[in-house]
Amino acid sequence: EAGVTQFPSHSVIEKGQTVTLRCDPISGHDNLYWYRRVMGKEIKFLLHFVKESKQDESGMPNNRFLAERTGGTYSTLKVQPAELEDSGVYFCASSQEGGAGVLGEQFFGPGTRLTVL
């Protein structure tokens, strides 16, 4: 069974440009999470989807970030316009109903490394 996949693996853009990151969760996983790790710091929660609905978006840093999960399958995270401080590694994770605290673990993708110049 395929794990969580993310695309692209790396992205280098200039300040002010737009970038869209994609995450394909494990098939059948209703929960989808986005996280971000800025260089040398902790991995921080951005938001949580349950199917196509945003369950919690308290970690989204500002309105330059837009996440969608149309149809409750894959998700995209768009940054527009990108700023220097948006550089980091963006992780996606998915889990079955109930999430890590109840039924099991969150399965993470390999991450997308975003560099904003």
Add this chain to the structure above:
Amino acid sequence: GDSVTQMEGPVTLSEEAFLTINCTYTATGYPSLFWYVQYPGEGLQLLLKATKADDKGSNKGFEATYRKETTSFHLEKGSVQVSDSAVYFCALSSSNTGNQFYFGTGTSLTVIP
């Protein structure tokens, strides 16, 4: 709010040395605790977990015990191998926080032959 404090790195050890990576947490409820590992070029993988106080998680020779009295979940391995070189993340999750994860900053481990 909930948080995790993890031992700073990087850590460099010789093969067969003993490893300890400290992790302490702050949580309002009763969280589950995790260690994730990221090998070079790969994604985060669950290494072990513990869901309640005094539970011991173990996998691949690594162990960690959920200590509520000291709010700790230190990772240990008796004899590290070169293949253990990776970044290790301590994390917590609880239903109080919608099951989102709170991670530590990560500890980079390099094991030299």
